[in-house]
Amino acid sequence: MDHLINQRVKDIEISGIRKFFNMVAGTKDMISLTIGQPDFPTPLHVKEAAKQAIDDNFTSYTHNAGDIRLREAAASFVKTKYNLTYNPESEVIVTSGASEAIDIAFRTILDEGSEVILPGPVYPGYEPIIKLCGAVPVHADISKNKFRFTAELIEEHISEKTRCIVLPYPSNPTGVSLTLEELEQIAALVKGKDIFILADEIYSELIYDQTHHSIAYLLREQTVVINGLSKSHSMTGWRIGLLFAPANLAKHILKVHQYNVTCAASVSQMAALEALTAGIDDAVPMRQEYAKRRDYVYDRLVKMNMDVVKPDGAFYFFIKIPDDSMTSFEFALTLVEKAGVAVVPGSAFSSYGEGYFRISFAYSMETLKEGLNRIEKYLTAKV
Numbered sequence: 251m252d253h254l255i256n257q258r259v260k261d262i263e264i265s266g267i268r269k270f271f272n273m274v275a276g277t278k279d280m281i282s283l284t285i286g287q288p289d290f291p292t293p294l295h296v297k298e299a300a301k302q303a304i305d306d307n308f309t310s311y312t313h314n315a316g317d318i319r320l321r322e323a324a325a326s327f328v329k330t331k332y333n334l335t336y337n338p339e340s341e342v343i344v345t346s347g348a349s350e351a352i353d354i355a356f357r358t359i360l361d362e363g364s365e366v367i368l369p370g371p372v373y374p375g376y377e378p379i380i381k382l383c384g385a386v387p388v389h390a391d392i393s394k395n396k397f398r399f400t401a402e403l404i405e406e407h408i409s410e411k412t413r414c415i416v417l418p419y420p421s422n423p424t425g426v427s428l429t430l431e432e433l434e435q436i437a438a439l440v441k442g443k444d445i446f447i448l449a450d451e452i453y454s455e456l457i458y459d460q461t462h463h464s465i466a467y468l469l470r471e472q473t474v475v476i477n478g479l480s481k482s483h484s485m486t487g488w489r490i491g492l493l494f495a496p497a498n499l500a501k502h503i504l505k506v507h508q509y510n511v512t513c514a515a516s517v518s519q520m521a522a523l524e525a526l527t528a529g530i531d532d533a534v535p536m537r538q539e540y541a542k543r544r545d546y547v548y549d550r551l552v553k554m555n556m557d558v559v560k561p562d563g564a565f566y567f568f569i570k571i572p573d574d575s576m577t578s579f580e581f582a583l584t585l586v587e588k589a590g591v592a593v594v595p596g597s598a599f600s601s602y603g604e605g606y607f608r609i610s611f612a613y614s615m616e617t618l619k620e621g622l623n624r625i626e627k628y629l630t631a632k633v
């Protein structure tokens with residue numbers, strides 16, 4: 251029956267991150283530094299709000315765009331944090347995770363043959379959706395630019411078919427973010443062109459030595475902002491994402507969302523409401539802990555002579571493989587077999603990630619220490 255399967259679906263593959271994680275899952279005495287999800291529990295008051303929602307029988311469909319109280323809280327959250335102005339009635343959509351927000355945004359704006367510019371290496375959640383739309387991903391190689399996705403690089407890839415530019419910052423897998431000046435240059439380049447920006451700002455609350463600026467503040471009418479609770483409030487499993495777009499665009503995105511999921515899960519929405527109101531600063535203590543881990547891991551990697559850029563945000567290091575005779579997949583496999591540490595091969599983040607590996611520091615200090623000890627031991631023994 252394989253010939254009956256949609257060709258575009260056949261052509262896409264399972265994410266390389268999951269593939270590697272699944273492959274090594276179950277291996278004995280393994281330190282895994284693979285998964286990009288917070289290791290903190292969801293804040294207690296948020297869990298209590300969800301329990302209350304169940305007791306209150308808040309278990310039916312909500313408005314397609316999400317409960318209005320949550321949309322108001324989301325609009326107020328991005329106003330307070332990033333000075334963005336969105337009308338909760340018509341410009342905010344609550345989605346099933348940022349993943350669904352990415353899907354419905356692309357499906358709304360892309361036509362067959364549209365080109366989408368994105369950095370490479372990049373989070374693997376965009377390319378398959380772009381391809382499912384019959385559109386074409388166009389990567390700008392940021393690996394030779396200290397992973398900075400600049401206006402200059404973007405401009406080199408703009409063509410008459412460019413419909414959208416993906417700006418994921420702080421970035422998964424590199425941790426690099428964009429400064430206000432860089433955003434201003436990108437906004438100046440794109441302003442007035444028939445091009446949308448898809449700004450994936452899911453890590454906006456996890457930024458360490460600088461302030462996060464949303465490009466929507468500079469280019470509201472052409473921007474779709476993707477955010478959510480997964481990373482900021484340690485709520486990956488609750489599946490709540492947030493999409494902000496100007497009303498004339500949001501009304502079309504809402505149709506795709508409606509026929510896709512009807513609405514985000516109602517109980518999760520009440521947890522999210524609590525998170526974005528009473529828990530508006532819940533990310534702060536987590537951010538402080540991540541910052542400590544980042545500094546620790548960075549020091550260790552530098553001492554190992556690793557070629558690495560210190561991440562501005564998120565919880566990843568994207569590191570050059572010291573032995574360039576191996577592909578990133580071979581290197582990651584060797585680390586599993588010889589050192590007992592699982593990392594993600596850079597090739598999981600497009601071909602531009604070849605030659606690198608990603609480690610996540612969303613793990614306890616103890617786990618990080620042991621993982622790094624093992625990597626160091628393996629590399630020292632090899633020399």
Ligand SMILES: Cc1ncc(COP(=O)(O)O)c(C=O)c1O
Nearest residue numbers: 286347348349373422452478480
């Ligand atoms: C850059 C980026 N965007 C989106 C997502 C998906 O987020 P969610 O779990 O809310 O769907 C992730 C998850 O790792 C991510 O790293």
